[in-house]
Amino acid sequence: MIGLPRRFRVVVLGLVFCIGVTVTYLTHDDTAVPIAKFIPPSGIKLETQELKRRTDAIREAYRHSWTGYMKYAYPTDELLPISRQGGNSMSGWGASVMDGVGTAILMEMHDVVEQQLQFIAKVDFTRNEHQISLFETTIRYLGGMLSAYDLLTGPYATAFQAREGEKNHKLVKSLLAQSVSLADALKFSFNTTTGIPVPYFKLADKTVNSNDVNIIAGFGTLILEWMRLSDLTGDPQYGAMAQKAEDYLLVVENPGVGEPLPGMLGTHVRIQDGHFTDSYGGWGALGDSYYEYLIKMWVYDSSRFRKYKRRWIQAADSTMKHLATSPSSRPDLTFVAEYANSKSISFRGSHLACFIGGNYLLGGQVLKDMRYNLFGLRLVESCRTTYASTPSLIGPETFGWDENLVPHNQKEFFRKNGFFYGGEIDYRLRPEVIESYYYAYVVTRDNKYREWAWDAFLAINRTCRTDNGFTTITDVSRADGGRKDDKQESFWFAEVLKYLFLIFNEEGIQAKERISFVRGPNQKWVFNTEAHPMKVFRS
Numbered sequence: 001m002i003g004l005p006r007r008f009r010v011v012v013l014g015l016v017f018c019i020g021v022t023v024t025y026l027t028h029d030d031t032a033v034p035i036a037k038f039i040p041p042s043g044i045k046l047e048t049q050e051l052k053r054r055t056d057a058i059r060e061a062y063r064h065s066w067t068g069y070m071k072y073a074y075p076t077d078e079l080l081p082i083s084r085q086g087g088n089s090m091s092g093w094g095a096s097v098m099d100g101v102g103t104a105i106l107m108e109m110h111d112v113v114e115q116q117l118q119f120i121a122k123v124d125f126t127r128n129e130h131q132i133s134l135f136e137t138t139i140r141y142l143g144g145m146l147s148a149y150d151l152l153t154g155p156y157a158t159a160f161q162a163r164e165g166e167k168n169h170k171l172v173k174s175l176l177a178q179s180v181s182l183a184d185a186l187k188f189s190f191n192t193t194t195g196i197p198v199p200y201f202k203l204a205d206k207t208v209n210s211n212d213v214n215i216i217a218g219f220g221t222l223i224l225e226w227m228r229l230s231d232l233t234g235d236p237q238y239g240a241m242a243q244k245a246e247d248y249l250l251v252v253e254n255p256g257v258g259e260p261l262p263g264m265l266g267t268h269v270r271i272q273d274g275h276f277t278d279s280y281g282g283w284g285a286l287g288d289s290y291y292e293y294l295i296k297m298w299v300y301d302s303s304r305f306r307k308y309k310r311r312w313i314q315a316a317d318s319t320m321k322h323l324a325t326s327p328s329s330r331p332d333l334t335f336v337a338e339y340a341n342s343k344s345i346s347f348r349g350s351h352l353a354c355f356i357g358g359n360y361l362l363g364g365q366v367l368k369d370m371r372y373n374l375f376g377l378r379l380v381e382s383c384r385t386t387y388a389s390t391p392s393l394i395g396p397e398t399f400g401w402d403e404n405l406v407p408h409n410q411k412e413f414f415r416k417n418g419f420f421y422g423g424e425i426d427y428r429l430r431p432e433v434i435e436s437y438y439y440a441y442v443v444t445r446d447n448k449y450r451e452w453a454w455d456a457f458l459a460i461n462r463t464c465r466t467d468n469g470f471t472t473i474t475d476v477s478r479a480d481g482g483r484k485d486d487k488q489e490s491f492w493f494a495e496v497l498k499y500l501f502l503i504f505n506e507e508g509i510q511a512k513e514r515i516s517f518v519r520g521p522n523q524k525w526v527f528n529t530e531a532h533p534m535k536v537f538r539s
């Protein structure tokens, strides 16, 4: 941890601020914000034929992954493609099915969707032996089922139900019933002195320990799914529980510790009194999706969640002011630092935190504020550098850009690329960089971002593909990705393949219904943090 060298932030801030001031007259315009005025478009052209070839390749990757899962792992949580068996790292109710169904719907693979819905209808959510994470179960299972329900009662209703009529109609209805059953099984975890839920539990326990701590992403990333369930069923209890917990993050009980920068919080919160126990944090692991959901809740319902929007703006502005830094060797790049407290930040980044670019672009789009768009695009471009400059063409799990901490054997690499490999050099089939390309493409319509996404897919297809699916790899600093590890994460289906599909696809129901997820204040859908699209609330 070191103090913030001022010169880094002056460069970035100066640029963002100047642009921000000159474009305020555009921010209340109802038409799309013409980013092209500030960032010249690449002019890259992509023919329809080529786009079709790419969507077919992404569909093929899904089929390949699904076939391997069905052959060796169904109905466990995920395929271990090297050892050819299943793993249960996510509660054991079939996470890959829940995470996979939305993408299969968008790809219009109706045979796979039927298979998945038949399984989901039979899961018994009242029984479970595993340790359960409330956060993971919410974003993957509840998010996956509610999203499938929204899609199949909305734009995909006709096509899907036409296949088997009444039978498929029942399967769709059971998605909502199963969501209720799952939430009812999990809800005792909120029964603490403050209403802040416990992060982990076993279903058999039925009692909770208020002496625990939870993390801000752990209980600040429930509101979209639990509120959607309330809105769909008309039963307010689910949304109310998530909201009560989140109130401790919207107004911090002990801001001296818990809110080191305006809107930017510490990480751990004591369940018994809602007090923060530390001041460290940032947009990376443990905090990330709390910030992400603040703006998404406002997109979901701009009348009920105004407080959330204000909180996002506070965090976003603090980040641009205090945490945006440029590597000394590459002042053209911008990364977002982490902090230990209000006085000390550290220049550490992660693949996970590369979702920030996309989140700023969403914010810029819905708030019509060009400052956020331009900042978001800088972050997207910088995260792309972590991909484009490694021999595997995939970015590392963690990286740094503090010139005082560059390892001796990476001096030249840092000079050229503006970052150095952190402690973790593996790739876990994570989506965040591609997710941000998706937002960048939708906002700018510049094919450059599609090319970047395609580069990423080709690199992943080259290094992570096995005979039975895709897997994590150990070393992105080698052209071959090092050793193949042994896990096909369920979010590979939910996120990576979905964002890739959506960035290229221009056909079928998705294109016809203009189901795009980043359009502006009147958009109809919002992604949960696991890339499950939820229909926004219309009263």
Ligand SMILES: *[C@@H]1O[C@H](CO)[C@@H](O)[C@H](O)[C@H]1NC(C)=O
Pocket (backbone or CB within 6 Å): 188, 191, 207
């Ligand atoms: C909540 O916890 C209290 C005290 O531990 C217990 O008496 C009560 O039955 C619990 N309520 C629910 C709905 O689990």
Ligand SMILES: *[C@@H]1O[C@H](CO)[C@@H](O)[C@H](O)[C@H]1NC(C)=O
Pocket (backbone or CB within 6 Å): 057, 458, 461, 462, 465
């Ligand atoms: C992906 O990898 C497979 C197996 O090596 C190959 O057959 C396929 O052509 C690759 N896809 C693309 C788009 O390169």
